[in-house]
Amino acid sequence: MTQPAPTPNSVPPQAPACAHGRPLRLRTMLAPLLTVLCALGSPAHAASPAGTYPERPVTIVVPFAAGGASDVLGRQLGKQLELALGQSFVVDNRAGAGGTVGAASAARATPDGYTLVIGTNASHAIAATIHRKLRYDPLKDFVPVTLVAHVPQVLMVHPSVPVSNVQELIAFARKHPGKLNFSSAGNGTPGHLGMELFKMMAQVDMVHVPFQGGNPALLALTGGQVEVLADNVNSALPMIKAGKVKAIAVTSAKRSGALPDLPTIAEQGVAGFDSGSWFALFAPAGTPAPVVARLNAETIKALNNPTVRSTLAAQGAEPEAGTPEALTQLIHSDIAKWGAVVKKIGLTAD
Structure with missing residues (x-):
């Protein structure tokens, strides 16, 4: 026998597109979850391609007080990155313990390129040779972007x-x-x-x-x-x-x-003597490589800007950008160099 066609009021509700025809009861139970999963799979919630970075303001942690060399460098660099990338770069001064307080906070930030830190040889080399309970590893907890300047x-x-x-x-x-x-x-x-x-x-x-x-x-x-x-x-x-x-x-x-x-x-007469301060840009470990590459390229462009170079020179800073690999080598070298001095004088800190 031919089954009567359903009336308009008897047509069952359509399942969400992601339900794949599961029984009504199961569809009803899973509807909230299916809605979330479908939304997460949509282009609006997909991970942003590196070419669109940054899509919101970026924080640059400066682990020293306002007015110092790190602060001046961080603000000048942030201003140039704003012009190049079209988003705000906001300096967040978090001073304390020779730069280790601010560095520790940056190490724990989400590794998405929206938290950066101006590290120094104090926070990213010397600290590792002195502190027995340092709350971060300068080499493992950060990805180097580029050296910024020597002072x-x-x-x-x-x-x-x-x-x-x-x-x-x-x-x-x-x-x-x-x-x-x-x-x-x-x-x-x-x-x-x-x-x-x-x-x-x-x-x-x-x-x-x-x-x-x-x-x-x-x-x-x-x-x-x-x-x-x-x-x-x-x-x-x-x-x-x-x-x-x-x-x-x-x-x-x-x-x-x-x-x-x-x-x-x-x-x-003291052959081979070399000491001073360096400043560099870091991101938390795990930050996507394309984001790091873009930050490196834009920072190098900024540091080659004549106005930026003259501004930094007035502060006694000597701009010197490079590759992430070169910065990593510098950290290794400084840890060995200053570690020997620290051991010789018996300096330690908790």
Whole structure:
């Protein structure tokens, strides 16, 4: 017999497109889940292709206080990336513990390219040699994007110290062992370890006096509480120009563009000496390779911009971009270099 055609009111409800014709009861039970799964599979919720990155604002964590070299570099780089990529790059200052507080927070961020961090040799090399309970691994918990800049340090003495160059400082220190005090921004900072390396290579005895930050360390030198300090060029320049301190050498392997007439320590007889600060851009480990590649390319373009280079040069910074692989090699090299110094002086921190 022929079955009567169903009336319009007897037509069963259509299952969602993803239900694949399952029985009505099962379809009813799974309807909410099927709706979510269908939505997740739609183009609107698919992972964004790298070519569209970034699609929302990006945070750049600066693990030091506002106004310092890291902050200036982070803001200048963020401004250029905004212009190039069409999204806001917002600086988030998270200072503390030599840069390790901010670095730790960035290491735990979602690895999607929307949280970056300005790392330094303090946070991404030296910290690994000092802290026994460091909350991140500089090599495993981050993917390097590119080196951003080097900031040389300048070796200074108080005007009362009767020396005008490195050889005279070495001779005076050897004649008066333990008499000269040198300040730093704190234990394990580049300025501290750079001076410890100088002591080892020059075979002199000077006493370390740590302070809580670079500015107090510099004020201690200008006030005569200490006699020697190695500090970033950008911080030291105003005091040098004002005649409150005597600059006797640059600590980096080559001369500083900010002080072109001032010889390096190596040029003045301590062969091979090289110390200072570097700054680099990192993302959390697991950040997609195409995103890292795009950030690398755009950062290199930004650092080649004449306006950016002149702005950074005014801060004593020397732009120097490169490949992620080169940055990884630099970290390995610095961990070995400063690890030997840390071991020699017996410095540790929890």
